[in-house]
Amino acid sequence: MNKKKPVRLRPYYKTRYTYEKLRVCKHCRSFTVLWEDKCASCGKHMLIPVMEQAKINAKRSMQSERLISLLITLAAVLFSQTFLQIILCLLGGIALTALLWWFQRKMLETETRRQLDKLLRISERRIIEGIYLNLTTASAAIKDDEQLGYEILREIATIVHNDRIRLQQIMLLQTFVLRKDMELELDPLMLDGFEPALAEYIGELAKIKRELVKNKAIRYVLLYEREILRMKNGAGIMTTVAGAAVRMKKYVDSYPDFIHRYARQLPQERFLRLYQLVRRNPNQSWNGLRDEVSAIYNEKYRWDPEFQKWE
Ligand SMILES: [Zn+2]
Secondary structure, eight states: OOOOEEOOOOOOOOOSSGGGGOEEETTTOOEESSOOSSOTTTOOSOEEEHHHHHHHHHHHHHHHHHHHHHHHHHHHHHHOOSHHHHHHHHHHHHHHHHHHHHHHHHHHHHHHHHHHHHHHHHTHHHHHHHHHHHHHHHHHHHHHOHHHHHHHHHHHHHHOOOHHHHHHHHHHHTTEEOOTTSOOOSGGGOOSSOOHHHHHHHHHHHHHOGGGOOHHHHHHHHHTHHHHHTSTTHHHHHHHHHHHHTTSHHHHHHOHHHHHHHGGGSOHHHHHHHHHHHHHOTTOOGGGHHHHHHHHIIIIITTOHHHHTTO
16 A cells, blocks of 8 residues: 555535535536535536525525415406405405415425425436536546545535445545544444455544444444454454443443453553443453453553552
């Protein structure tokens, strides 16, 4: 593998709904998940968030409803035969239109949501085409700017969930020097099958960002333990993941055998953490893990001042 590069990733904005990342061009109706200023299809500066477009559509449809209501009033006035009828139709029509307008203002949010659903539904093909274009941009970027390539894929991955994009992201991440302060993710990148690059990535995160190592990642390394142990630094990966798992009691409860297997290789600071957990839970045997921890303690750390505090 090439030498890893230091990078500073651009901030990643998490949104509540995936569609919030989507923007549509007001001119040619193309879609994009990226942050470009100009539409990649027509070159115009007319990209707006889909939610904004939905609001425009909602207002437009409400406007036509009001227009219809006024036209009906007008028709009624035209067909009136007496002056009184004209007055009544006019007043009634205006009152109804006003009521409709008041009602519409209350319903704007609901109508916008309905219009958004409709917009996403009828634009499905164009959205796919837009993302396909985004992907082309990504592959072009990957060749000479891995960082930009990764950032583009990260945005695409909020909308498209598939292993090919995840694997590309993992491969690119493996070309960077990863740091604790980076906005990294693990669970969304998990694959079904065994992939050495993913195992390596999990091992690296277990070192620099332990809090990202959760059930999914632990289950993954356990499922492919045999394959990982065949890798060059496989045992190291398994040990760092075990070291990350002992940060919470719930993981020791769920995976005592796994931690048992690697307890002996844990670095002192991680073993201390495990030791504290064992001491704090005197009634748990964790399927023999407790005895193993005592044995390791007696062999290696009995006289260690760090451990004395816990006596
Ligand atoms: Zn356009």
